Amino acid sequence: MKSTISIQNLTKYYGRIHAVENLSLDIPDKSVFGLLGPNGSGKTTTLGMILDVVIPSSGNYLWFGSPNKKANRQRIGSILETPCFYPYLSAANNLKIIADIKQCSYNNIDKTLALVGLYERKSDKFKTFSLGMKQRLAIASALLCDPDVLVLDEPTNGLDPQGIAEIRNIIKQIAQHGKTVLLASHLLDEVQKVCTHFGVLHHGKLIYNGKVNEVSGEEYWVEVASDNLLELEDKLKKYPHQHSVRSENEKLAVLLTEKSNIKDLSAYLYEHKIIPTHLFARRKNLEQQFLDILNQSENEYASQN
Amino acid sequence: MNTLLKIEYQKIKFYRTFWIFLGLYLLILLLVFLSVQLFLDWLAEKGEQIENIDPSKIPLLQFPDIWHNITWIAGLFKIVPAIFVIISITNEITFNTLRQNIIDGLSRRDFLISKIWLIVILSAVSTVFLFLIGLIFGLIYTPSPEFNDILLYSFFLIAHFFEVFLYLIFTFFLGLLIKRTGLTMGLLLLYTYVIEPIITFRIKTDWITGLFPVKAINNLIRFPFKKYALREIQDYVAWQDAGIALFYIILLISLIYLVLKKRDL
Numbered sequence: 001m002k003s004t005i006s007i008q009n010l011t012k013y014y015g016r017i018h019a020v021e022n023l024s025l026d027i028p029d030k031s032v033f034g035l036l037g038p039n040g041s042g043k044t045t046t047l048g049m050i051l052d053v054v055i056p057s058s059g060n061y062l063w064f065g066s067p068n069k070k071a072n073r074q075r076i077g078s079i080l081e082t083p084c085f086y087p088y089l090s091a092a093n094n095l096k097i098i099a100d101i102k103q104c105s106y107n108n109i110d111k112t113l114a115l116v117g118l119y120e121r122k123s124d125k126f127k128t129f130s131l132g133m134k135q136r137l138a139i140a141s142a143l144l145c146d147p148d149v150l151v152l153d154e155p156t157n158g159l160d161p162q163g164i165a166e167i168r169n170i171i172k173q174i175a176q177h178g179k180t181v182l183l184a185s186h187l188l189d190e191v192q193k194v195c196t197h198f199g200v201l202h203h204g205k206l207i208y209n210g211k212v213n214e215v216s217g218e219e220y221w222v223e224v225a226s227d228n229l230l231e232l233e234d235k236l237k238k239y240p241h242q243h244s245v246r247s248e249n250e251k252l253a254v255l256l257t258e259k260s261n262i263k264d265l266s267a268y269l270y271e272h273k274i275i276p277t278h279l280f281a282r283r284k285n286l287e288q289q290f291l292d293i294l295n296q297s298e299n300e301y302a303s304q305n
Numbered sequence: 306m307n308t309l310l311k312i313e314y315q316k317i318k319f320y321r322t323f324w325i326f327l328g329l330y331l332l333i334l335l336l337v338f339l340s341v342q343l344f345l346d347w348l349a350e351k352g353e354q355i356e357n358i359d360p361s362k363i364p365l366l367q368f369p370d371i372w373h374n375i376t377w378i379a380g381l382f383k384i385v386p387a388i389f390v391i392i393s394i395t396n397e398i399t400f401n402t403l404r405q406n407i408i409d410g411l412s413r414r415d416f417l418i419s420k421i422w423l424i425v426i427l428s429a430v431s432t433v434f435l436f437l438i439g440l441i442f443g444l445i446y447t448p449s450p451e452f453n454d455i456l457l458y459s460f461f462l463i464a465h466f467f468e469v470f471l472y473l474i475f476t477f478f479l480g481l482l483i484k485r486t487g488l489t490m491g492l493l494l495l496y497t498y499v500i501e502p503i504i505t506f507r508i509k510t511d512w513i514t515g516l517f518p519v520k521a522i523n524n525l526i527r528f529p530f531k532k533y534a535l536r537e538i539q540d541y542v543a544w545q546d547a548g549i550a551l552f553y554i555i556l557l558i559s560l561i562y563l564v565l566k567k568r569d570l
């Protein structure tokens with residue numbers, strides 16, 4: 001499978017501090033890759049290096065298999081930490097500068113502003129915007145030139161729940177259009193909801209890299225609800241391929257064995273004339289997995305130093 | 306239009322501060338030149354004499370002297386566009402837009418060139434303005450302008466362009482190093498008007514003082530007015546002065562490029 005970016009032995013020292021150490025990583029085309037890690041684990045430094053603003057101490061990386069860094073960056077849309085625009089320019093004029101830098105036409109400006117709900121404010125100066133609006137302008141700037149890859153660093157920082165949901169939808173839409181997304185976050189929930197792949201950074205080292213589905217392992221939880229929860233619970237407990245059933249406010253959660261899956265379960269319920277009002281495959285908790293990985297790494301780290 | 310020039314133009318087109326500084330600079334120049342003849346006339350009226358000469362008869366604003374005189378005077382006010390250059394450079398750093406520009410797809414070299422475009426625009430506007438002022442004032446104040454005299458000494462306009470250009474490049478370098486707007490302005494003023502003048506005053510030896518950046522910049526157009534006291538002046542741009550200026554242009558642009566290339570943004 002082709003890689004959108006291939007990173008080899010990327011390293012960054014700040015004096016004696018190893019911000020990122022020997023990071024090697026391939027991000028497959030059309031994946032939604034979540035880069036996880038606690039604060040200060042090197043996520044932002046890594047993104048800074050692959051976006052050419054932080055100069056690596058050693059190592060290299062290749063976007064799209066092409067060494068032309070400037071042209072590559074023009075194909076990347078990015079939203080990093082805080083939105084950076086010219087405060088004295090209007091939203092539309094800020095986007096014009098970006099269109100000029102990325103060498104795409106101004107035609108998308110109005111459309112993109114409308115997409116993020118800023119069309120009415122397009123002539124207002126950036127400095128008059130609220131934090132949420134600034135963030136939405138950052139999204140607009142990232143989408144403006146129809147990028148092949150989206151790079152996001154803590155994109156939901158400082159957003160209200162509605163804003164967070166909007167960002168999630170945008171990421172999903174982008175991914176559905178066959179584009180690659182690289183998302184750095186310390187919010188596991190966020191990564192679990194949108195990502196197909198993820199990697200974990202800790203003390204500047206990549207300590208895990210795999211698919212989100214793989215983490216889920218063989219067994220997984222399925223949430224079920226129906227009009228008659230008592231009857232449902234009874235039937236579920238009689239289902240041969242379950243480890244356990246537990247009740248969670250107005251819902252039941254079933255842990256399935258590796259021999260079963262959500263399809264088999266719904267066929268079983270249908271046979272027993274139960275129509276579920278809710279049926280949801282919940283992947284095994286990424287959070288637990290993540291904490292395990294971190295703990296393991298922390299122990300190794302402690303024994304080395 | 307050149308993309309980098311267009312990008313820089315987008316940044317200043319709707320930036321009110323830019324237009325205020327540009328307007329202020331041109332207005333100051335205009336007022337100074339308007340008052341020159343008035344001042345001389347006023348001196349004459351009071352019966353003052355400069356080295357036994359009637360001040361109102363001094364051909365300050367007449368062809369061909371006018372080019373040397375106005376370009377030297379204008380050189381005193383290059384601090385005004387320099388302050389705008391500081392604002393432009395340090396803004397890019399404090400707003401993090403330099404970083405964002407690179408992320409969006411500008412190379413560091415592109416950024417350098419786009420800012421050189423800004424400096425070229427400012428130097429060119431100043432030069433064209435002086436050309437118009439010189440032409441108009443010269444035609445007004447020269448009793449019977451000879452065609453051959455009109456553009457004699459107009460090469461000082463080219464010297465003026467490079468004087469402003471080099472000073473603004475020097476300012477760009479300071480702004481990039483210091484990063485903070487107020488601090489850069491303070492240090493630029495302190496260096497230009499206090500530190501370097503004191504050092505060069507102490508050293509006195511011409512060829513050494515001429516190697517200091519601000520002195521080197523100012524040496525492109527030497528003080529013209531001593532000639533009205535019948536003393537000898539340098540009414541041309543000396544090759545070695547031009548050489549030192551060129552050396553500084555190359556050195557400073559290379560240093561700026563190096564800083565941009567090596568710095569984490």
